[in-house]
Amino acid sequence: MSQPENRQFRLIRRPVGHVKREDFEFRTEPARAPEHGEIMVGVEYLSLDPAMRGWMNEGKSYIAPVKLGDVMRAGGVGTIIESKADGFVPGDVVTGALGIQTVATLAAKDCIKVDASLAPKPLFISALGMPGMTAYFGLLVVGEPKSGETVVVSGAAGAVGALVGQIAKIQGCHVVGIAGGAEKCRYIVDELGFDGAIDYKSDSVPAKLRELCPKGIDVYFDNVGGQILDDCLAQINLRARIVICGAISQYNNTTPVKGPSNYLALLVNRARMQGMIVFDYADRYPEGARAMAGWMKDGRLKSREDIVDGIETFPETLQKLFTGENFGKLILKV
Amino acid sequence: MSQPENRQFRLIRRPVGHVKREDFEFRTEPARAPEHGEIMVGVEYLSLDPAMRGWMNEGKSYIAPVKLGDVMRAGGVGTIIESKADGFVPGDVVTGALGIQTVATLAAKDCIKVDASLAPKPLFISALGMPGMTAYFGLLVVGEPKSGETVVVSGAAGAVGALVGQIAKIQGCHVVGIAGGAEKCRYIVDELGFDGAIDYKSDSVPAKLRELCPKGIDVYFDNVGGQILDDCLAQINLRARIVICGAISQYNNTTPVKGPSNYLALLVNRARMQGMIVFDYADRYPEGARAMAGWMKDGRLKSREDIVDGIETFPETLQKLFTGENFGKLILKV
Incomplete structure (x- = not known):
């Protein structure tokens, strides 16, 4: 079988400060045929996340850095083209670390099969995927909100923040979001039901x-x-819990x-x-996804995706996360 | 009955940076006679603690600031001279917030009667008092050390730090202390049994x-x-616990x-x-004091007091805490 073409972004230089197009090589090569236990996936949607900036740096973190020369790591959702793995057949929809490429060949055990009839595909890398699980377990397990308490979340119109605020409302909390710009503030109050919004700009x-x-x-979910x-911090109560989920204001620093x-x-x-990393809750994802899907079905939880078309736009599209331009979960349509 | 003389330090100015003698008035007045429910105590030993610096500042903290004109707050131990409170008689030894003065008149309910036959009096404001309870509950409840884990403590030759390290050893941990100067480092390893010491100087x-x-x-007990x-922080492990007990390096800052x-x-x-304040564990002090006294009796826990003679030296003696001059629990002998 002749292999399809694979267009991909490889990391060729560790970015200094903001990511630049020159930090990557955008190349086309034949897709690799799957070996035993592997599947070949036609990538459809890729998740662009603040954490990706950290993966480009050298040095120990919660996950190994992307090696120079490797395809840039990214979560995604796609459809199996060819399979050498039991239980996976062409046409199955899977999520996993597919990478910034049009065709991914990887171990089936590193992917999760999803029921694409339940929700549009982008949702599996949004409210029902990593951002959803981050919000669910970060808020409920690490933040431990109680009904009647006040919950503040920053990045409140972002993929995780918007979900955190809505889950906190479902728990009976008074919820205030911090976001940049009047439109985002209006959105989280009028559309998502936050009690208040602060425009940090x-x-x-x-x-x-x-x-x-x-x-x-x-x-405070940070x-x-x-x-x-x-x-x-200056306004926390006795026995407050601060969830450290990210620090997007600091990721492109060239100073300490x-x-x-x-x-x-x-x-x-x-x-x-307390810090939280979503991967620690992997064995509880089904519980989280069930709860999130239930709330979405009831209309109590909304998810918004900011979908940008074209894998070739990757370096510039990623920047939207750091300039505050994106609105909802940022997704690259392949 | 003619009232004894009371020599005392009153706070008359909020210190800027380091405490100065001129921030206080050292005066002599007749001691106040006890009213119903009160006792008059001849103060014998006063505890000098880093937290006192914070109490001198204006503004909300975990405890109200000392008001300008009031006797400087301090824990102490002394003997009852006169009592108008049930269950308290002259000759009883008590601990409480006696203040920097030679004679304290205060509500008996704010004092704790101690059995002075069990230990020398200074111990009731050291290992068996607030520093001991801070070390015991801070380490065991907030730090949650497990046998075989590595525990690091700063201010390791100080009142709290020296006890933290020894309690951690009793829990089966590998213990490293950070202290200033070769003598302190030798002390915590050779005398107290720490596994290692770091001289930050x-x-x-x-x-x-x-x-x-x-x-x-x-x-890490900070x-x-x-x-x-x-x-x-740069060397913590997965799921590490950092106990924030104090920040003596920052207390005299005039910058942020x-x-x-x-x-x-x-x-x-x-x-x-996570932050900890010893007062939160007040209802468990008897448990803590029992455990500490038991370990001291077994020779597994040592306490060292740095006793300075003369209430009149108070402002300068307090400074020993911030210059790193004190060695063990700093106590003022009245």
Whole structure:
């Protein structure tokens, strides 16, 4: 069988600061035929995530860095073209770390088969995929919100933040989101049902937090780090929980990360700050996906995808995450 | 009955940076006679603690600031001179917030009667008092060390740190202390049985941590903040626990507190950083004191007091905490 063409982005240089097109090679080669246990997948949608920036750096992290010369790592959803693995047949829809390429050949055991009749394919890399599981387990397991408590989330119009806020509302919390721009703020309040929104680009975050969180902050779900983390720390309650999910404001730094000057609020308030990585909850994904799908079916949870067409736009499209341009889960349509 | 003379330090100015003698008025007045429910105590030993610096500042903290004009707050131990409270009689030994003064008149319910036949009086404001309870509950409840894990403690020759390290050894941990100066380092290893010591004044803390903690850090008990907190964060293990007990390096800052730049190690390692205040464990002090007294009796736990004579030396003696001059629990003998 003649192999299909595979267009792909390989990382050829460790980016300094913001990612540039020259950090990658965009090339075309024949797709590799699957060996025993492997499948060949026609990639349809790729997930673009802030964490990808970290994977491009050298050095130990929670996951190995992408090696120079390798296809850039990315989660995705696609349809099997050819299979040498039991239980996987052409036409099956799978999700997994497919990479920024049009055709992925990889071990079937590293993929998850999904029922594409349940939801549009992009959802399997959005609310029903990694961002959904991050929001679900990060908020519920690490944040431990209780009904009546105040939950603040940053990056609130982003893939994870929008879900965190809605799940917190479902738990009976008072929910305030921090996002950039009037349109995103209107969206999280009017469309998603947040109790309040703070536009960090035009509002004074400390003053607005005082106004919108009159009883203080019990749970802060942090996607951004930097000054906003400090502003939230300054207003936490006794025994508050801070979930460190990301620090998008710091990922492209060429200077040291800004540490939270107000971390002694943890001492004064006997509060905790705890990091979370979604992969730790892999054995509980089915539980999370079931809950999320149920809430979506009931109309209590909405998911918004920002789908950009064309794998060739990858380096520039990824930048939308860091400039605050994306609105909802950023997805590349292949 | 003619009232005894009471010599006392009253806070008359909020210190800027380091505490100065001029921030206080040292005066003599007649002791106040006890009213119903009160006792008059002849103060014998006063506890000097880093937290006192925070109590001198204006603004919300875990405890109200000392008001300008009030006697400086301090824990102490002394003997009842006169009592108008049931169950308290002259000659009883009590601990409580006696304040920097020679005679304290206060509500008996705010004091704890201790059995002075069990231990020398200074111990009731050291290993069997607040520093002991801080070490015991901070390490065991917040730090949750497990046998075989690596525990690092800063301020390791100080009142709390020295006890933390010894309790961690009793739990079967590999224990490394960070202290200032060769004498303190020798003390914690040779006298207290720590597995290793780092002299932050002459060693490279990162290099020494790598050498002495080859398996990484599972629990870091932080008394100092600043650069040492960052150095430890850089070497934590998966699911590490960081106990924020104090930040003595930052208490006299006139510039903003240095936040931990490496806080994203919490994310990468799914670790947590949590503050602790000893007062939260007040209902469990008897349990803690019993355990500590038992270990001392068995010779497994040693306590060292640095006793300075003369209430009139208070402002200068307090400074020993911040210059690193004290060695063991700093106590003022009245």
